[in-house]
Amino acid sequence: MAYLEVRGLTKSYTTRRAVAHVLGGVDLTLDEGEFVGIVGYSGSGKTALISLLAGLLRPDAGTIVLDGAPVVEPGPERGIVFQQYSLLPWMSVYENVALAVDAVNPGMPGGERRRITEELIALVNLSGAAWKRPRELSGGMRQRVAVARGLATRPKLLLMDEPFSALDALTRATLQDELLRIWSERRSTVILVTNDVDEAILLADRIYPLTPGPGAVLGPPIEVTLPRPRGRRHMSLSPAYQKARQGLVEFLRACRRGQA
Amino acid sequence: MSRSLTRKIVLPLLGLLAVLAVWTAISHAVARDFPSPYRTWMESRRYVLEPFFKDGEMNQGIGRLAVYSLVRVGIGFLLTLAIGTPLGFLLGLSRAFHQAFDPIIQFLRPISPLAWLPLGLVIFQKSEPAAVFTIALCAMWPTVINTAVGVRSISPDHLNVGRVLRLSRFKMLTKIIVPASLPYVFTGYRLSLGLAWLVIVASEMLTGTPGVGGFLWQEYNSLVYSHILLSVITIGAIGFALDRLMGLVEARVRAA
Numbered sequence: 001m002a003y004l005e006v007r008g009l010t011k012s013y014t015t016r017r018a019v020a021h022v023l024g025g026v027d028l029t030l031d032e033g034e035f036v037g038i039v040g041y042s043g044s045g046k047t048a049l050i051s052l053l054a055g056l057l058r059p060d061a062g063t064i065v066l067d068g069a070p071v072v073e074p075g076p077e078r079g080i081v082f083q084q085y086s087l088l089p090w091m092s093v094y095e096n097v098a099l100a101v102d103a104v105n106p107g108m109p110g111g112e113r114r115r116i117t118e119e120l121i122a123l124v125n126l127s128g129a130a131w132k133r134p135r136e137l138s139g140g141m142r143q144r145v146a147v148a149r150g151l152a153t154r155p156k157l158l159l160m161d162e163p164f165s166a167l168d169a170l171t172r173a174t175l176q177d178e179l180l181r182i183w184s185e186r187r188s189t190v191i192l193v194t195n196d197v198d199e200a201i202l203l204a205d206r207i208y209p210l211t212p213g214p215g216a217v218l219g220p221p222i223e224v225t226l227p228r229p230r231g232r233r234h235m236s237l238s239p240a241y242q243k244a245r246q247g248l249v250e251f252l253r254a255c256r257r258g259q260a
Numbered sequence: 261m262s263r264s265l266t267r268k269i270v271l272p273l274l275g276l277l278a279v280l281a282v283w284t285a286i287s288h289a290v291a292r293d294f295p296s297p298y299r300t301w302m303e304s305r306r307y308v309l310e311p312f313f314k315d316g317e318m319n320q321g322i323g324r325l326a327v328y329s330l331v332r333v334g335i336g337f338l339l340t341l342a343i344g345t346p347l348g349f350l351l352g353l354s355r356a357f358h359q360a361f362d363p364i365i366q367f368l369r370p371i372s373p374l375a376w377l378p379l380g381l382v383i384f385q386k387s388e389p390a391a392v393f394t395i396a397l398c399a400m401w402p403t404v405i406n407t408a409v410g411v412r413s414i415s416p417d418h419l420n421v422g423r424v425l426r427l428s429r430f431k432m433l434t435k436i437i438v439p440a441s442l443p444y445v446f447t448g449y450r451l452s453l454g455l456a457w458l459v460i461v462a463s464e465m466l467t468g469t470p471g472v473g474g475f476l477w478q479e480y481n482s483l484v485y486s487h488i489l490l491s492v493i494t495i496g497a498i499g500f501a502l503d504r505l506m507g508l509v510e511a512r513v514r515a516a
């Protein structure tokens with residue numbers, strides 16, 4: 001059995017007026033240490049899928065098994081970086097990260113926990129801002145904190161829901177480069193959901209397109225054969241990049257046309 | 261002087277002058293028993309200039325009377341916080357608790373302090389605890405309701421952070437629920453304090469206990485009408501100051 005096995009995941013939202021079929025049977029398999037991207041249009045159900053994987057939502061049908069254990073509720077072994085700023089505004093950067101470190105290391109001596117927390121903050125280059133509150137930080141800095149908090153539990157699976165989509169292009173590029181560096185240092189298993197094809201190609205080993213809803217499913221995966229370590233310089237000139245990009249864009253366009 | 265400063269100082273002063281003019285006009289033209297601002301000041305001077313003198317139980321400087329009232333309000337307000345805050349959190353956190361008690365709260369809320377006071381006297385037999393009981397019962401509701409609303413309006417994203425980390429109930433409460441609802445809680449406190457101050461005057465008048473409200477009622481019965489006005493102005497000034505004070509605390513909590 002693979003590290004992560006997702007089978008036939010469906011989800012609809014029932015509101016008073018209508019039933020919205022969002023996901024119509026998502027299958028997904030991941031090996032340990034893989035970085036997988038999921039790309040889809042806005043509103044196709046990306047957040048719904050991430051919430052299901054996190055256990056924050058219950059699926060209507062289907063199963064999720066991570067490292068042999070079925071996912072039925074949220075837990076710290078599945079770290080999550082939310083789409084919107086979800087830092088606790090009444091806590092400093094340090095306290096936001098420490099909350100996660102303390103939650104998973106209850107028996108550890110305080111000094112050791114402090115060291116881990118400081119290390120994580122240094123990892124995302126925020127040591128100078130450790131005592132600032134989220135509202136004193138730029139959008140990019142806030143998402144760095146969210147990444148540090150997501151990693152703080154040493155999760156088996158890190159779920160990222162469009163972590164950089166609210167940032168300006170320059171900041172986004174910087175954070176993508178940082179994520180690339182962090183991942184090469186830590187080799188965590190990551191699912192990154194995004195609507196930015198280039199972001200997915202830069203970061204992921206394999207990319208699934210998510211068809212536009214209703215009843216969204218994952219299309220055939222596209223392997224990214226770009227060698228690591230990767231950099232954004234000259235990336236767009238490489239045939240591997242062009243092949244991946246063309247495959248994704250064509251598939252998503254075709255879905256759109258089929259729908260219209 | 262800048263334009264905004266002029267507006268902030270000169271316009272309120274003009275408003276005050278207008279009120280004093282109307283007051284003077286009423287005392288001269290409509291009701292001769294109603295003392296003018298000047299007479300009020302001349303007859304109340306000693307109470308203001310020597311605020312802490314004490315000639316007898318009911319003849320004391322206005323500062324001393326205000327302290328009696330403030331202590332009573334303080335005790336009642338503390339009781340309000342001690343009961344109202346946990347009640348509000350329970351109401352916000354538990355659906356069952358909400359369904360069980362919300363109708364009763366909506367029913368109790370509009371009952372006037374004048375209706376509670378006699379019951380307090382029946383229960384406690386003494387005016388002091390009866391007054392505190394009345395304050396607590398009447399002033400509690402804004403705290404209860406605002407706290408419950410604060411708990412219910414916590415962002416699901418913030419609660420999800422706690423769920424993902426599987427925080428214990430205690431940590432969920434101390435790290436997320438309480439800090440997230442604190443601004444609402446303090447808005448409730450400010451409204452409750454305002455109510456407590458409203459209630460104290462009524463309860464002192466009814467029980468005749470020494471304090472600003474008791475003094476007001478006694479001077480009405482002794483036909484010293486200028487002291488009624490002195491009491492009214494004192495009540496207003498203290499109420500205003502209390503509200504400003506709680507407003508500052510509230511702003512600090514919001515900014516934190």
Ligand SMILES: Nc1ncnc2c1ncn2[C@@H]1O[C@H](COP(=O)(O)OP(=O)(O)OP(=O)(O)O)[C@@H](O)[C@H]1O
Binds near residue numbers: 015040
């Ligand atoms: N709580 C809800 N109740 C009803 N419908 C919902 C709810 N949450 C999401 N939806 C609907 O489900 C669909 C998928 O939503 P979702 O948030 O997963 O999209 P998304 O791909 O994350 O979009 P975006 O890129 O804009 O974040 C949307 O059509 C949305 O309107």
Ligand SMILES: [Mg+2]
Binds near residue numbers: 046047048083161162
């Ligand atoms: Mg989304």
